[in-house]
Amino acid sequence: xxxxxxxAKVSDIQPxxxxxxxxxxxxxxxxxxxxxxxxxxxxxxxxxLPLSDGLLExxxxxxxxxxxxxxxxTGEALCLPAVDGIETYEVKVEDxxxxxxxxx
Amino acid sequence: xxxxxxxxxxxxxxxxxxxEKNAPGYELGWLKSIREQAIAKFSExxxxxxxxxxWRFTNVAPIARSSxxxxxxxxxxxxxxxxxxxxxxxxxxxxxxxxxxxxxxELSTHSPLPKGVIVKNLAEAMVSEQxxxxxxxxxxxxxxxxxxxxxxxxxMEDGGFVYIPKGAIVETPIHLLYISTDGDTASITNPRNLIxxxxxxxxxxxxxxxxxxxxxxxxxxxxxxxxxxxxTIGHYMIELESKKAFNISTLRVQQxxxxxxxxxxxxxxxxxxxxxxxxxxxxEGCDSxxxxxxxxxxxxxxxxxxxxxxxxxxxxxxxxxxxxxDGRSRGVFHGRIIVHKDAQKxxxxxxxxxxxxxxxxxxxxxxxxxIYADDVKCTHGATIGQIDENALFYLRSRGISEEASRDIIMxxxxxxxxxxxxxxxxxxxxxxxVTNWFEQRKQEQKV
Numbered sequence: 073x074x075x076x077x078x079x080a081k082v083s084d085i086q087p088x089x090x091x092x093x094x095x096x097x098x099x100x101x102x103x104x105x106x107x108x109x110x111x112x113x114x115x116x117x118x119x120x121l122p123l124s125d126g127l128l129e130x131x132x133x134x135x136x137x138x139x140x141x142x143x144x145x146t147g148e149a150l151c152l153p154a155v156d157g158i159e160t161y162e163v164k165v166e167d168x169x170x171x172x173x174x175x176x
Numbered sequence: 177x178x179x180x181x182x183x184x185x186x187x188x189x190x191x192x193x194x195x196e197k198n199a200p201g202y203e204l205g206w207l208k209s210i211r212e213q214a215i216a217k218f219s220e221x222x223x224x225x226x227x228x229x230x231w232r233f234t235n236v237a238p239i240a241r242s243s244x245x246x247x248x249x250x251x252x253x254x255x256x257x258x259x260x261x262x263x264x265x266x267x268x269x270x271x272x273x274x275x276x277x278x279x280x281x282e283l284s285t286h287s288p289l290p291k292g293v294i295v296k297n298l299a300e301a302m303v304s305e306q307x308x309x310x311x312x313x314x315x316x317x318x319x320x321x322x323x324x325x326x327x328x329x330x331x332m333e334d335g336g337f338v339y340i341p342k343g344a345i346v347e348t349p350i351h352l353l354y355i356s357t358d359g360d361t362a363s364i365t366n367p368r369n370l371i372x373x374x375x376x377x378x379x380x381x382x383x384x385x386x387x388x389x390x391x392x393x394x395x396x397x398x399x400x401x402x403x404x405x406x407x408t409i410g411h412y413m414i415e416l417e418s419k420k421a422f423n424i425s426t427l428r429v430q431q432x433x434x435x436x437x438x439x440x441x442x443x444x445x446x447x448x449x450x451x452x453x454x455x456x457x458x459x460e461g462c463d464s465x466x467x468x469x470x471x472x473x474x475x476x477x478x479x480x481x482x483x484x485x486x487x488x489x490x491x492x493x494x495x496x497x498x499x500x501x502d503g504r505s506r507g508v509f510h511g512r513i514i515v516h517k518d519a520q521k522x523x524x525x526x527x528x529x530x531x532x533x534x535x536x537x538x539x540x541x542x543x544x545x546x547i548y549a550d551d552v553k554c555t556h557g558a559t560i561g562q563i564d565e566n567a568l569f570y571l572r573s574r575g576i577s578e579e580a581s582r583d584i585i586m587x588x589x590x591x592x593x594x595x596x597x598x599x600x601x602x603x604x605x606x607x608x609x610v611t612n613w614f615e616q617r618k619q620e621q622k623v
Contacts, residue, residue: 073623074474092241094237094238094241094242095238096238096420096447096475097238097422097447097448097475097476097477098235098238098475099235099237099238099241114237115226115235119226119227120226120232120235121226121227122237174475175504176474176475176503176504
């Protein structure tokens with residue numbers, strides 16, 4: 073059964089920032105949108121390059137490499153060259169700790 | 177004192193400097209040179225990325241971004257009874273046990289062997305078998321192009337050394353058992369195995385990777401097997417690592433004229449597993465069977481990379497890999513066959529079959545044939561599917577329940593791989609592992 077795992081501290085990711093972390097056998101990107109945290113797989117669905125190198129504007133992340141955009145809440149691909157969405161993960165914040173749930 | 181390895185701040189180079197001085201064989205000039213070349217190459221290559229064609233389906237960033245420690249010792253945490261679940265039913269077996277990568281004499285068993293056969297740990301062979309090692313160690317596994325092989329070659333300390341002289345036939349299996357134990361930090365081991373079978377010899381060798389705990393660690397394994405003329409080697413690789421562990425294994429086989437290798441792998445554990453198998457059929461008339469079964473669940477990732485190289489004429493190779501994928505797991509099969517210009521009359525066949533048990537499991541299967549000769553027979557086939565509804569109906573129409581019918585079909589699928597194992601005790605052990613895998617899956621589905 074999947075469980076929430078502690079991945080980072082709130083203080084690690086400032087508003088407007090995206091950072092990547094190792095969680096199990098995956099790279100997870102966590103971003104801070106005005107104090108709300110969102111997590112998703114740190115691979116663009118276009119060519120699997122790290123989304124954490126990209127630009128966060130509101131709820132949209134733009135891949136730094138070829139300009140694909142995704143909604144950080146739903147994972148939906150918003151423009152080419154991405155056609156597939158990205159996997160998003162449930163986030164829980166307790167005190168200064170950020171927990172992520174990777175479903176089984 | 178343990179040594180920490182990390183990509184940050186040249187951690188691997190710094191760690192090597194601390195490691196090298198105390199490494200077995202440090203006083204051997206040729207070995208020191210190989211290790212230093214290897215760390216230089218690793219530093220140059222870096223870990224592979226998704227932009228490398230041979231790694232395009234497997235992201236090793238979780239390994240690259242993690243820090244690992246080379247532990248001092250873990251012997252005191254393992255007793256003989258801990259090993260029982262990982263041993264075969266043979267009473268007569270030669271078994272070398274390694275705990276966290278280091279040989280344990282007290283846990284190992286040496287049965288009588290034919291005259292001239294040597295089975296010992298590599299660190300001891302560095303003292304007593306220098307000539308054989310200097311002529312063979314690191315001569316085949318490519319540390320100049322492969323980063324994980326370079327890493328293993330730089331940091332190799334111990335592993336299995338098996339030498340079978342001309343004409344010797346070893347009836348009992350040789351078992352190399354690697355056990356990982358619990359720890360406070362993520363550890364790394366670099367097991368290095370060297371198996372030399374001189375002309376007209378026969379043996380069966382089993383590499384077995386298992387864990388007593390559910391922790392994070394990296395097993396980065398390299399095995400070199402040199403098969404002499406007319407020799408027959410049975411090789412088994414059983415991977416039962418912790419569900420949080422990383423296992424990267426590289427098997428490099430060098431085959432002389434008319435030799436025969438039967439290599440079987442069973443992958444069941446690990447979080448991220450990469451199984452590289454690279455036989456080179458260097459002499460005329462060789463035969464090579466690369467047989468494998470991988471079964472993944474939850475978020476496991478299992479990548480099988482085959483590179484079968486036909487370098488001489490009249491050689492036969494068969495790659496037969498079956499996979500079962502459940503949950504959100506991901507499998508990869510990359511079957512590469514290279515037929516050199518002079519390898520006329522090559523007969524190479526590759527088959528990868530995958531049974532998907534969930535909507536969220538994924539498999540990437542990629543055959544790759546590079547043929548430079550013009551009189552060859554090369555075939556490849558890949559299938560991906562769910563349980564055949566017609567087969568299910570056939571069984572149910574004979575009064576067999578749906579659950580039992582599914583069990584029969586899935587077991588039959590795995591048995592295709594297991595049936596070709598010639599060592600009965602290993603085959604039976606693998607049957608039990610597969611049965612347990614199905615049982616555990618049923619238990620989890622009931623929750």
